[in-house]
Each structure stands twice: as structure tokens, then as C-alpha cells.
Amino acid sequence: MALLPCRLTVTADPAGDVRLSSADQHPFARAVGAVAIAIAESAASGTWTRLKSCPGRRCGWAFYDRSPAARSQWCSMQLCGARAKMRAYRGRQARRAYPGDQLPRPDQVLESGT
Numbered sequence: 001m002a003l004l005p006c007r008l009t010v011t012a013d014p015a016g017d018v019r020l021s022s023a024d025q026h027p028f029a030r031a032v033g034a035v036a037i038a039i040a041e042s043a044a045s046g047t048w049t050r051l052k053s054c055p056g057r058r059c060g061w062a063f064y065d066r067s068p069a070a071r072s073q074w075c076s077m078q079l080c081g082a083r084a085k086m087r088a089y090r091g092r093q094a095r096r097a098y099p100g101d102q103l104p105r106p107d108q109v110l111e112s113g114t
């Protein structure tokens with residue numbers, strides 16, 4: 001990963017409010033600075049831990065956890081959450097049907113299902 005330098009300016013008004021702004025001229029460096037400022041402001045306000053990455057298969061979306069307890073795991077309970085629950089349910093069903101290490105190979109499942 002390469003490092004991209006970006007310069008930020010800190011200004012404070014007489015009321016004591018502190019503000020960060022990008023001090024770069026290049027548009028890409030200004031965009032990186034804007035992201036850095038958003039991260040710093042989120043960390044300062046305590047909302048950074050609510051920005052999460054969905055662990056759903058082939059998902060990986062970033063989402064903001066708006067739940068009261070900040071314990072959401074999925075980007076969408078209707079999509080990734082429901083799929084994970086269904087996968088867990090089917091796994092439990094398979095373990096009940098084939099206890100131990102006797103899970104059938106996929107071709108065996110097809111043969112017995114036809």
C-alpha cells in the first residue's frame with residue numbers, strides 16, 4: 001500500500017470550535033483529505049465504531065449501524081442476514097440428518113433425491 005500525503009489545516013474560532021480542512025490543491029489529494037477529515041470527525045464524535053463491513057458471502061458492503069445497541073451485523077437483515085440464517089438452518093438440518101462426519105458428497109445427494 002502506497003502512502004499518499006495529504007495536508008490538513010486545523011482552525012479554531014474564538015468559541016473554541018475546531019475545524020479541519022484540506023490544505024491541498026490537487027483534486028485527488030483533496031478527496032483523500034476529505035475522507036481523512038470524515039474519519040477524524042467520526043472518531044471524535046464516537047460514531048466510527050458504527051461504520052462496519054458486512055460479513056455476508058460475496059457482499060462486503062460498508063454500512064452504518066443505526067441500531068440502538070450498535071450490534072447489527074449485516075448490511076441488510078432481509079438479504080445477507082436472511083441468507084446467513086437460512087445457511088445456518090440448512091447446516092443444522094444436514095447435521096441432524098447425517099450426524100458425525102457422514103455428510104454425503106453432493107453427487108450422493110443428487111442420486112438419492114432423484
Ligand SMILES: [Zn+2]
Nearest residue numbers: 054056059080
Ligand atoms: Zn451484506
